[in-house]
Amino acid sequence: MSQIKIENLHFSYRPQEEILKGLNLTIDERSTAIIGQNGAGKTTFVKLLKGLLRPTEGRILLGDTDIAGLTAAKLAGRIGMVFQNPNDQIFKNTVIDEVMFGPLQIGMSRQEAEESARRAIASAGLGGMERKNPYDLGLSVRKLIAIASILAMNTETVIFDEPTIAQDYAGRERIKEIMRSLRREGRGVVTIIHDMDFVAEVFERVIVFAEGRVLADGTAKEVFADTEVLRKAYLEQPSVTRLGRELGYEGVFLKVEEMAALFAKKAERK
Numbered sequence: 001m002s003q004i005k006i007e008n009l010h011f012s013y014r015p016q017e018e019i020l021k022g023l024n025l026t027i028d029e030r031s032t033a034i035i036g037q038n039g040a041g042k043t044t045f046v047k048l049l050k051g052l053l054r055p056t057e058g059r060i061l062l063g064d065t066d067i068a069g070l071t072a073a074k075l076a077g078r079i080g081m082v083f084q085n086p087n088d089q090i091f092k093n094t095v096i097d098e099v100m101f102g103p104l105q106i107g108m109s110r111q112e113a114e115e116s117a118r119r120a121i122a123s124a125g126l127g128g129m130e131r132k133n134p135y136d137l138g139l140s141v142r143k144l145i146a147i148a149s150i151l152a153m154n155t156e157t158v159i160f161d162e163p164t165i166a167q168d169y170a171g172r173e174r175i176k177e178i179m180r181s182l183r184r185e186g187r188g189v190v191t192i193i194h195d196m197d198f199v200a201e202v203f204e205r206v207i208v209f210a211e212g213r214v215l216a217d218g219t220a221k222e223v224f225a226d227t228e229v230l231r232k233a234y235l236e237q238p239s240v241t242r243l244g245r246e247l248g249y250e251g252v253f254l255k256v257e258e259m260a261a262l263f264a265k266k267a268e269r270k
């Protein structure tokens with residue numbers, strides 16, 4: 001993936017009401033979570049990355065190119081975005097047509113588009129549903145269809161806006177696996193998410209937004225250790241981190257396995 005460089009980014013929907021107040025950061029190959037209170041500007045920010053909104057000041061570079069100079073189709077071929085609400089994205093009557101739409105739109109042949117769509121449908125765990133009507137399926141499945149439609153475009157970066165809402169355990173695990181495999185392929189993953197347990201398990205980098213600014217930017221361990229930042233951003237620690245703290249441990253646990261390993265070691269010493 002090319003890095004995405006954000007320089008002095010400001011944005012307002014209305015004059016006198018600035019939503020993003022001068023962001024400077026670079027999105028790189030690390031899988032990245034964006035967290036923060038409702039209204040912090042997270043969705044607005046990713047819409048700017050995707051070229052759906054234009055900065056009121058500052059610029060966004062994809063590699064060396066200002067995205068303001070790229071056509072919508074060109075940008076769509078490089079950055080994919082899964083909307084928070086799949087109903088904003090889905091409009092075809094079969095899963096296969098829905099998932100093929102994006103690939104066709106960015107210029108794949110029918111055959112390429114179909115192959116890519118079938119692969120994406122399988123990786124979203126929806127194999128066998130190609131002929132179903134998305135409107136007959138539940139919200140959690142529609143979200144996975146929306147994910148498959150974006151995966152099928154093979155963009156170098158994929159943005160997810162609240163992918164785990166309405167997902168059960170199996171859906172969450174599926175989404176984790178999708179993100180990990182994108183990462184293994186060297187593709188960018190940027191995810192807005194409220195589920196701190198998911199953040200702790202999956203992401204290498206965590207960016208905290210508060211009131212249109214970046215309040216913190218670091219590893220999950222760094223961010224979840226900073227109780228002052230979390231307090232300011234109205235965020236809580238992941239469950240296993242809280243449990244470790246309640247039990248009186250100094251360290252910041254991010255995964256159940258880490259804590260289990262520590263207990264196992266202690267038991268051995270006895």
Ligand SMILES: Nc1ncnc2c1ncn2[C@@H]1O[C@H](COP(=O)(O)OP(=O)(O)O)[C@@H](O)[C@H]1O
Nearest residue numbers: 013014019036037038039040041042043044045
């Ligand atoms: N289309 C819009 N027109 C005007 N204001 C908007 C629009 N979309 C979002 N906002 C406002 O921008 C702020 C940031 O919203 P948003 O980017 O959706 O935050 P988040 O995704 O962090 O919850 C909020 O105050 C919201 O009300």
Ligand SMILES: [Mg+2]
Nearest residue numbers: 042043044192
């Ligand atoms: Mg949002």
